[in-house]
Amino acid sequence: MNFQVIPVPGPGAEDVVVATDGRDEGCVFTGTADGSIYRVSHDGRRIDRVAFTGGRPLGIEWLPDGRLLVCDAHTGLLRVDPANGDIETVADSAAGRPFVFCNNAAVSAEDVIWFTDSSTEFGIERWKDDFVRNTRTGRLLRVSEGGEPEVVLDGLAFANGVALASDESYVAVAETAARTVVRHWLTGERAGERDFLVEDLPGYPDNIARGSDGLIWVTIASPTDPVVERLQRGPMPLRKLATMVPERLQPKVKRSVRAQAYDDRGLLVHDLEIATDDYHMVTGVREHDGRVWLGSLEEPAIAVVQL
Numbered sequence: 001m002n003f004q005v006i007p008v009p010g011p012g013a014e015d016v017v018v019a020t021d022g023r024d025e026g027c028v029f030t031g032t033a034d035g036s037i038y039r040v041s042h043d044g045r046r047i048d049r050v051a052f053t054g055g056r057p058l059g060i061e062w063l064p065d066g067r068l069l070v071c072d073a074h075t076g077l078l079r080v081d082p083a084n085g086d087i088e089t090v091a092d093s094a095a096g097r098p099f100v101f102c103n104n105a106a107v108s109a110e111d112v113i114w115f116t117d118s119s120t121e122f123g124i125e126r127w128k129d130d131f132v133r134n135t136r137t138g139r140l141l142r143v144s145e146g147g148e149p150e151v152v153l154d155g156l157a158f159a160n161g162v163a164l165a166s167d168e169s170y171v172a173v174a175e176t177a178a179r180t181v182v183r184h185w186l187t188g189e190r191a192g193e194r195d196f197l198v199e200d201l202p203g204y205p206d207n208i209a210r211g212s213d214g215l216i217w218v219t220i221a222s223p224t225d226p227v228v229e230r231l232q233r234g235p236m237p238l239r240k241l242a243t244m245v246p247e248r249l250q251p252k253v254k255r256s257v258r259a260q261a262y263d264d265r266g267l268l269v270h271d272l273e274i275a276t277d278d279y280h281m282v283t284g285v286r287e288h289d290g291r292v293w294l295g296s297l298e299e300p301a302i303a304v305v306q307l
Helices: 124-133 226-233 236-243
Strands: 003-007 027-031 036-041 047-052 057-062 068-072 076-080 087-091 102-107 113-117 138-143 150-156 159-164 170-175 180-185 194-198 203-210 216-223 258-262 268-273 282-288 291-296 301-306
Touching: 027 057, 036 057, 068 113, 076 102, 102 203, 113 159, 124 226, 124 236, 138 159, 138 170, 150 170, 150 180, 159 216, 170 203, 180 203, 258 282
Parallel strands: 057 102, 102 159, 159 203, 203 282
Antiparallel strands: 003 301, 027 036, 036 047, 057 068, 068 076, 068 102, 076 087, 102 113, 113 138, 138 150, 159 170, 170 180, 180 194, 203 216, 216 258, 216 282, 258 268, 282 291, 291 301
């Protein structure tokens, strides 16, 4: 399998989005832990910093006007112009509660933004605390041009990646701590209902995205950890105690590279699992024209594999 790692000049290239037209065609974009947004040519030979958010950019999407929508864990939902680096805040709170962990988004054909706030208790620096304590305070929200953000789903177990169906009949959101992808129906007889696109994933999902193939691609950031699973089901005092253990003694993220793709029936179509020592903790995924681009919360690099 043709697997390529492309270094970027910043730590934690968490997500990746592909430019499909315009002057940036042939490039992908990613954000790093130092607040930078980078444009990367497909061959990795040219890398340009196009913006600086001053926070921690995570999920990245294209907006219809050619700007980037950036979920910044520190500063909220942003519009970023890759042509000049200008940044505009779309939202930083909803229902009277400031965002604590703005994480990932999807944009509809009519410019409705669907996005997640992973936790109302812990920010990105303490993501493990929310994960182990299983606070289930994650939220799925939406906002339209000129409108105020509204909460659509709450009580989610570490709300993470977001994707819309090809026909926009549903929006899907990954629950990292529960190892599921929840589906909220938007049209048809089931509009307003909630079910699962996928349950019992083989690990902990992070970002998700609809590919050019119409499938919902799901990252598996780490395989299922039996210790974490037991802790999540234990009493809250035990969960809290576990997060107070020194970092060196806590369960470690297993090194792996894995992403899966599901159709609208929730059937598995692709299961990419790559054995490599050069990359790990896949948190971002984009399929475009048979190539699958990957991002990582830990790696100073993006990666790409040919299907």
